Amino acid sequence: MQLFYNSQLDTESTSFTLDREESRHVFKVLRKKIGDKINLTDGKGNLYHGTINHITSNRCDLDIAFAEAYPPLPYQLHIAIAPTKMNDRMEWFLEKATEMGITRITPILCKHSERQKINLDRFNRIIISAMKQSLQFHKPKLDELTTFEDFINSDLSGSKFIAHCEDGDKNHLINMISKGNSATVLIGPEGDFTPLEIELALNNNFKPVSLGATRLRTETAGVYTAATLNIINN
């Protein structure tokens, strides 16, 4: 099964035209013809069946029938992570966390962040691609780059954790979360959170957690967290 995505689809849609790039893919790579079916999602939990009624190398028109609504998870799996200096490392975190079913990602700007700017459109395209690839119907929410202080003071649902690398009494994340409950996990930049950031987070009811015995890179810590949240909810 291959899945297409467009946020403009809604359950009232009866027809739809794929964009130029997708039309070319359907025509040249998938070699679809008039009457062939394709599956689409709006990233909001809805699956649509499309039937091709016109196709050329740069335009594919579809008759659309709403097929099924997949309810959202009744909890949030939320990772707030400092974008890495090397952009490709952050991008693979986005891809893998999406494949593993994370529901929300907030890029955060910390004191030690070497990367201070992100390309949100590009990040969204990577997330959409991973959502389609892993056959999911809900696009994870991607927030704008948010300062650490703004983030920890924002309204967050469920339990809140900070995975810092400083010594101290920390339980493993897997022992601190439970199935079906919302959780937010903070992952720091290459140089870790500062002692002041850690103190601020603890004062805002974030609990310190460990992500295992080895030292993980930022993006590895992010993917490991996504796997942990996935495992507990399976």
Added chain:
Amino acid sequence: MQLFYNSQLDTESTSFTLDREESRHVFKVLRKKIGDKINLTDGKGNLYHGTINHITSNRCDLDIAFAEAYPPLPYQLHIAIAPTKMNDRMEWFLEKATEMGITRITPILCKHSERQKINLDRFNRIIISAMKQSLQFHKPKLDELTTFEDFINSDLSGSKFIAHCEDGDKNHLINMISKGNSATVLIGPEGDFTPLEIELALNNNFKPVSLGATRLRTETAGVYTAATLNIINN
């Protein structure tokens, strides 16, 4: 802390010369001087303290003192995985699985494998780099590319699992493994294992396991498995 690696070190070593590239790194990037200390490992569990007694831009001589032996894990965490068509995806699996403390990796050649050749030297360099980065003293064992049939008939310690994508009665891997026990997990190529390969594995006492509800790419399945094995042993 920064860690250097050389497989030729042993507990009798009293002096050592870093290679050209490492010497340049120590001189130019770390800006070390005579008398400064660096840490080294042989990848077999031993940590050495080196003291610089001569340094130029392309040669760094060290006095070596054996410092500490870290015992190996008393169990094997072993992933056998079909190398991906895109080499960078396999390479990041190697990096992340090493960071997460896997002990052995076997690249396997399956019926649907699109990649039939690998560069073992390059794979080893990636594993060594990840071992140093994550401050571990044991280099994961990397086997040569092995056919699926040879692999499933080989002598493997502990429980054996196959993470195929076919429907059927499968428990999640996390429920099938237990702390401190050896486990081997088979991860298939982009087109999955064939029904015959699955049958052969089951006949050789591999148990089918699930890696969660979403469809994971080969390399994501590998990293997810590494995270699962890490979590259960924490």
